[in-house]
Amino acid sequence: MEALALERKAEQNRELRERLLQLKKERNAIILAHYYQRDEIQEVADFRGDSFLLAQKAAATDADVIVFCGVHFMGESAKILAPNKTVLVPDERAGCPMADMVNPNGLRELKAKHPDAKVVTYINSSADVKAETDICCTSSNAIKVVNSVDADEIIWCPDKNLGHYVSQFTDKKMIIWEGYCNTHDMLTVKDVVEMRAKHPNAQFVVHPECRPEVVEMADFVGSTTGILKYCKESDCKEFIVGTEDGTGYQLRLDSPDKTFHFASKFLVCPNMKVNNLKKVVRALETMQPEIYVPEDVANKARLSLERMLQVK
Numbered sequence: 268m269e270a271l272a273l274e275r276k277a278e279q280n281r282e283l284r285e286r287l288l289q290l291k292k293e294r295n296a297i298i299l300a301h302y303y304q305r306d307e308i309q310e311v312a313d314f315r316g317d318s319f320l321l322a323q324k325a326a327a328t329d330a331d332v333i334v335f336c337g338v339h340f341m342g343e344s345a346k347i348l349a350p351n352k353t354v355l356v357p358d359e360r361a362g363c364p365m366a367d368m369v370n371p372n373g374l375r376e377l378k379a380k381h382p383d384a385k386v387v388t389y390i391n392s393s394a395d396v397k398a399e400t401d402i403c404c405t406s407s408n409a410i411k412v413v414n415s416v417d418a419d420e421i422i423w424c425p426d427k428n429l430g431h432y433v434s435q436f437t438d439k440k441m442i443i444w445e446g447y448c449n450t451h452d453m454l455t456v457k458d459v460v461e462m463r464a465k466h467p468n469a470q471f472v473v474h475p476e477c478r479p480e481v482v483e484m485a486d487f488v489g490s491t492t493g494i495l496k497y498c499k500e501s502d503c504k505e506f507i508v509g510t511e512d513g514t515g516y517q518l519r520l521d522s523p524d525k526t527f528h529f530a531s532k533f534l535v536c537p538n539m540k541v542n543n544l545k546k547v548v549r550a551l552e553t554m555q556p557e558i559y560v561p562e563d564v565a566n567k568a569r570l571s572l573e574r575m576l577q578v579k
């Protein structure tokens with residue numbers, strides 16, 4: 268951007284931040300932002316986090332209004348966990364293609380074929396699917412959750428890459444759904460080989476939503492929070508990062524002296540980036556778009572989320 272355009276944008280954002288502060292007070296609202304959100308949203312959030320931390324914050328808040336800056340299933344999970352709160356999202360078109368790869372009918376059919384199996388569903392799923400689920404998990408607790416389940420057979424959905432990764436850390440038989448994240452699945456072995464040649468002193472850190480052959484190449488495998496913690500605590504000064512590029516905001520904040528190279532220019536989730544600061548302000552002004560989950564679905568889905576929150 269040209270200097271003048273940058274200046275204008277900075278001025279606009281300053282005005283938007285002031286308006287947001289005022290609206291937050293008027294509405295008694297909190298802003299939750301996933302680490303994949305644009306910097307301008309992460310900057311104003313009351314809590315930045317991964318899907319697990321943000322679900323915990325939604326369940327525990329005493330604010331009247333939650334503005335959930337992430338994708339649709341995250342707003343839904345917040346509403347399920349905090350049914351008496353108003354949950355707003357900046358843009359209701361921010362969906363998750365992986366969550367859309369499984370539907371309740373398909374899951375019911377698979378359950379009928381494996382009546383002894385328990386269903387573990389990644390939080391990246393719709394409320395309808397969670398309602399058919401025994402226990403949810405996120406990438407930060409998936410192994411713990413699977414091993415906590417009282418069954419030898421697990422139906423795992425929807426992420427086949429995370430499912431493959433988890434299956435290496437359990438004796439349970441895992442029946443794995445064929446879903447995937449369009450963004451993480453885009454990262455290839457070739458991308459990593461090329462980046463390593465360019466940055467020979469860098470460590471490669473990766474999210475387990477990436478393909479198994481890419482995950483195998485990593486110096487560290489972890490959820491978004493796991494990656495952030497590892498990079499912050501490591502003595503290494505340079506990293507090739509195999510997850511969504513919004514994490515750069517927190518990585519640079521935690522370690523301004525370290526260098527982070529994203530492993531591919533395609534590691535950008537277009538759904539997460541649909542949201543911007545202007546839409547966050549507009550959501551609080553208009554109190555729209557609001558998330559609704561039918562009560563019967565929410566009541567069933569809540570059990571699977573609450574079971575996850577109880578796993579220690």
Ligand code: 13P
Nearest residue numbers: 317318405406407490491
């Ligand atoms: P986490 O926040 O659990 O790391 O999930 C990654 C993701 O893709 C969220 O959409």
Ligand code: SF4
Nearest residue numbers: 338363364448450536
């Ligand atoms: Fe869905 Fe992948 Fe985007 Fe996360 S990064 S919201 S899993 S498409």
